Amino acid sequence: MPNEKDDPMRLCACDFSQRAHALFSEVVGQGLYRAEKREEPVPITANPEPNEVGEPLPxxxxxxIYAAQGQVHQAIEMLHIILKKDPDHLAAQTCLSELKAKQALSSPAPSALRADAYGEEEDRSSRCIAVPVTPTAIFVRWEIAQTTLTLLKGCxxxxxxxxxxLLVIPTWQGSQLYPGKRRLSWTxxxxxxxxxxxxKAIVRVVVGWDYRGSFLSIAHFPLLIRSGEGNPCSRIPSFLHGYTFKQLGKALFGVRRRIGDPLDFKTIEATCNVECRVALLFLFVSKEIKDRMRENQETQYWT
Known part of the structure; x- marks a missing residue:
C-alpha cells in the first residue's frame, strides 16, 4: 500500500492549511478584524491622472551635471537660484566663477564676431569678370575686397x-602672344x-598686385575664345581652361586614327568635331606645346 505521507492529495491539503493559518495569523496580528481598522476600497478609475513631476531641487x-552635459546656461541659472537663497554658498560661488571663465574663453567677443563676418563678406567680393560685348571687344569689371587691399598695402x-x-592669337606659323597691363592705382x-x-583670339584677364616685377594674382577670368558668329568654336568659350597636354594628345591620336597620316588640315577642318579642331590648333601651331608633348609633361596650358 502506498504511504499516506506521500499521497499527493494529502500534501496539497496540508499546503492549503498552512497558507490559511499564516493568513489568519497575519489578520489577527495586525488587528484587521476590528471595525476601526477597516478601510474603504479605493475606486479604480478608467483614466487615472498622471502624477505631476515637479522641478528638480536646485x-x-x-x-x-548640467555643465558636464553642455547645458552651461541652465547650470548658471541654477547656481544663481542657489546664491539668491544662500549668498554665502561657497561651492556655488566657486562653480559659478569657473563656468563663467570657461564661457568667456570659448565664445569670442561680439566685436570679433562682427569683424570676422565683415571680413568673410569682403573676401567673397573679390572678383574679375570679362564679358564679350562684340566679336572684337571685351568688357572687364573688377572688384577687390577692402581687407585684401589693406593686407597687400601692409606687406x-x-x-x-x-x-x-594676355592676348594669344593662334596662327599656322605659331602662337602670337601680346601681354599688357594697366595700372589701376588704388581703385x-x-x-x-x-x-x-x-x-579667334584667346584673352586672359587678371587683377593682381604688381610689386618689383612680381605679379600676385587676386582674381582672374578664365580663357575666352573670341570668334565671329557661325564659327563652331564660339560654342566652347572656356573649353581649354584647365585642359592638360595628355588630354589634348588623346584627342590628336583619335584624329590620326580616323584620318591617317599625313594630316590634311582642310580635311580635319571639315570632318572633325569642335574639340578635335581646337586640339589640333593648339598642338600644331605652337612650338612650345610640341616640345612639352615630346617631354610627356602633365602640365596645364595656363596656370
Missing amino acids: TVTLAC CPQGTLTLFF VKGDYLFQQLPQ
Missing part, C-alpha cells in the same frame, strides 16, 4: 593694383573696355 551637484606698400591681360572697383581685338 543643487550644486545638479548644476555640475608690399610700394606695389600697385594692376590689370594684366577698389572699376571697369575697362578692350577694343579692336582680333577674332
Whole structure:
C-alpha cells in the first residue's frame, strides 16, 4: 500500500492549511478584524491622472551635471537660484566663477564676431569678370575686397593694383602672344573696355598686385575664345581652361586614327568635331606645346 505521507492529495491539503493559518495569523496580528481598522476600497478609475513631476531641487551637484552635459546656461541659472537663497554658498560661488571663465574663453567677443563676418563678406567680393560685348571687344569689371587691399598695402606698400591681360592669337606659323597691363592705382572697383581685338583670339584677364616685377594674382577670368558668329568654336568659350597636354594628345591620336597620316588640315577642318579642331590648333601651331608633348609633361596650358 502506498504511504499516506506521500499521497499527493494529502500534501496539497496540508499546503492549503498552512497558507490559511499564516493568513489568519497575519489578520489577527495586525488587528484587521476590528471595525476601526477597516478601510474603504479605493475606486479604480478608467483614466487615472498622471502624477505631476515637479522641478528638480536646485543643487550644486545638479548644476555640475548640467555643465558636464553642455547645458552651461541652465547650470548658471541654477547656481544663481542657489546664491539668491544662500549668498554665502561657497561651492556655488566657486562653480559659478569657473563656468563663467570657461564661457568667456570659448565664445569670442561680439566685436570679433562682427569683424570676422565683415571680413568673410569682403573676401567673397573679390572678383574679375570679362564679358564679350562684340566679336572684337571685351568688357572687364573688377572688384577687390577692402581687407585684401589693406593686407597687400601692409606687406608690399610700394606695389600697385594692376590689370594684366594676355592676348594669344593662334596662327599656322605659331602662337602670337601680346601681354599688357594697366595700372589701376588704388581703385577698389572699376571697369575697362578692350577694343579692336582680333577674332579667334584667346584673352586672359587678371587683377593682381604688381610689386618689383612680381605679379600676385587676386582674381582672374578664365580663357575666352573670341570668334565671329557661325564659327563652331564660339560654342566652347572656356573649353581649354584647365585642359592638360595628355588630354589634348588623346584627342590628336583619335584624329590620326580616323584620318591617317599625313594630316590634311582642310580635311580635319571639315570632318572633325569642335574639340578635335581646337586640339589640333593648339598642338600644331605652337612650338612650345610640341616640345612639352615630346617631354610627356602633365602640365596645364595656363596656370
